[in-house]
């Protein structure tokens with residue numbers, strides 16, 4: 695993991711936002727609480743360093759599925775993309791992009807082609823939520839979001855960096871097919887895993903007191 699430096703910003707104008715704590719070590723794994731309080735995503739734009747090994751990916755997936763799941767339906771599945779698979783899939787994205795947006799610049803097309811080259815390991819979390827007699831689809835999708843978050847936490851806890859993304863490829867039927875996602879499925883997250891080549895910077899966090907309604911009588 696990279697050395698952490700934290701940008702000191704003051705956001706006095708918005709009362710629902712907390713000022714950044716400049717003394718906080720990000721992704722501090724010294725205790726469970728310290729980790730949860732300091733968790734920080736990296737940016738897929740700068741995640742070129744090494745990613746989790748096969749054994750570590752297995753561990754990440756084991757942790758990822760340890761989520762609340764109403765009805766124990768396990769309404770999710772994974773697609774792992776690494777190595778040459780990243781370029782092959784990026785080529786498919788570029789083909790779709792070129793057809794959809796022929797007026798875009800060659801640089802933009804190259805960006806779409808290189809989308810998955812930005813990190814060594816890409817985990818696609820697919821929601822397989824379907825109508826069920828008792829469990830609403832929404833609850834199944836929420837469980838899938840929890841899977842994404844657990845995958846991010848596990849990756850970072852193992853000493854790597856991660857970012858949960860969606861991007862246009864999560865919503866385009868052609869791009870979904872390129873990744874092996876069926877039309878009746880939805881992508882909950884595309885998790886980029888690697889090592890950030892830049893120091894992480896925190897961002898202002900919401901002021902919880904402005905979000906909380908207490909009911910005690």
Ligand SMILES: Cc1cc2nc3c(=O)[nH]c(=O)nc-3n(C[C@H](O)[C@H](O)[C@H](O)COP(=O)(O)O)c2cc1C
Pocket residue numbers: 733734735736737857858859860861882883897
């Ligand atoms: C469902 C979902 C989709 C997201 N998609 C993107 C995305 O496409 N691009 C992006 O830069 N951040 C995306 N984010 C935000 C990042 O995961 C992350 O929250 C952000 O980089 C800020 O870092 P933080 O998690 O430390 O606050 C998404 C988050 C969620 C929950």
